[in-house]
Amino acid sequence: MLKILQNLDRRWIFLTMFVAVSVPLIMGTTFPETPSDQVLAVFDAVDNLPDGSNIVMALDYDPASAGELQPMASAFTRHCALKKHNIYFMTLWPQGINMIQGSIDILNDEYPETYKGKYGTKYVNLGFRAGNEGVIKLVVEDLKKSYTTDIHGTNLDNIPLTKNLKNIQQVDLLANVSAGYPGSQEWVLYGSSPFDIPTVVGCTGVQAPIMLPYIPDQLTGILAAIKGAAEYEQAIINHYPDLAENPKAKEGLIRMGPQLVAHVLLISLIVLGNVIYFMERRQGTA
């Protein structure tokens, strides 16, 4: 047995992981989630604002991270739509434009009474700007120095939502979904911390340990990885039960089923690896 395990082809592990993730995904296995304090802080930050507040949604990610971050961006969008907030979309990633379009589709398809045909009055797409943190520094002080037009080339002075917006210090909340640089950390460094802009972020698991120290003084709340997304979805469903009927609003919750099985598999493999190591050591082969 030990010999088989010692010479086990690593592709068996890949195959086992494939099965561990696939089966719960196909079965649609979900588990109940209890929103943590950090997630509730994010929920409250959006929900406690009066209806129709102004929110900047900076979606700084690309399709490569969509598997982890799309549920967060969709949940932010739905929550803002339920509160009828005015949304300013922007991105610091070139491929983020498509991610913004995904959120705009949610607004138009699921909340047509509030958002359909209301471009410029209920939401605006500022699109992409190159310049990383340079763009953040500009938009927090003078939006129109960086963005003179929206994504369609319309002058910001001709759009009702942006006409009187001098900078994003004037908005009620900044919600950022980020996959790396430039992203959440840059928004905290150049936006929320120096200018006290209320900010919530959703980030990848890799970024989460970097972002956690900013809570609660420099960051209002954080959705850390897919677990954070699932808890946020649960928090929204708890407060707005009608959303439970929408399967698209449970993307994060559905992805937590495979997480559980895959984590159990990983823990088992770590234990097995250690058992093999100690057995080898006992036999004097390690």
Added chain:
Amino acid sequence: MKQSTIIWTLLMVFGGLGLISVQLFRGKGEVYVREVPVEAKSSSKTSPEQTYRWSTYQEVSAKEKDDPGISFSFSRTLGLWVAAFCTLAIFSFLYGDNPLYKFTEAVFVGVSAAYAMVVGFWTEIVTNLYAKLLPELARMSFFPDMESDVHSDLLYLIPLVLSVLLLWRLAPKGNWIARWPLAFFIGATAGIRLISYLETDFIGQLQSTVMPFIVFSADGSMLWFKSLKNTVVIVGVTSCMVYFFFSVEHEGIVKYISRLGIWFLMVTFGASFAYTVMGRIALLSGRLDFLFNEWLGI
């Protein structure tokens, strides 16, 4: 039987099951759209009002394919199959390096670079440079919505000159000129970052760490959990800093504090690793969700 043969056999079985499911759940692997007519009116001081009509296409589920106004979208179906092919080609690297993986990787890198370049050109060079320097020409060519009273902002000549100097690097002679704009960018970036890091990561984090060991509520009772949390933060930060303090030999009490710091660091690395694993599994489930749900319709 060799292990590689078994793995290949299993992969073929999974592939076969996938194709059977496509046959069983006909209509999946196909994309249907609904035509949404759009109408917009435009007018300016110099021309009468004009009405523009065009159509956008909204994706609908395969269940609605027989409804009126729903049509099969060849381009979107092709896109779906290309996406599925690319996903499987990238996954094939798990079995071993192969030409299919290399081809898909090259396509991904090329498409990403080209996309970023095109977006950068239209959002920066055209919108932020050309339109600022030559607004009248920009209004006639790309931005009819632009106000006619906008004047050239000559300040934008500076980034234009810097950009040209930067591109000089490609010239056969005098490529040292590119060092000047590069020096400007490095200096400016370092300055901007230094201030922000000092303010947020140094002063801000120091302020956040100054907290009471024991926390009392308004009625005078002790908040145990909050007190424990604060204590862990303070002890953790202090012991980790002692571990990285090399001006004093790590002996006696310092040795024990620095060892505690190592424990805190290990826990932090473990948490980071676990978060990374969670992220990677989420990405895997995202792709598999696409394959099973959108493509195969299982």
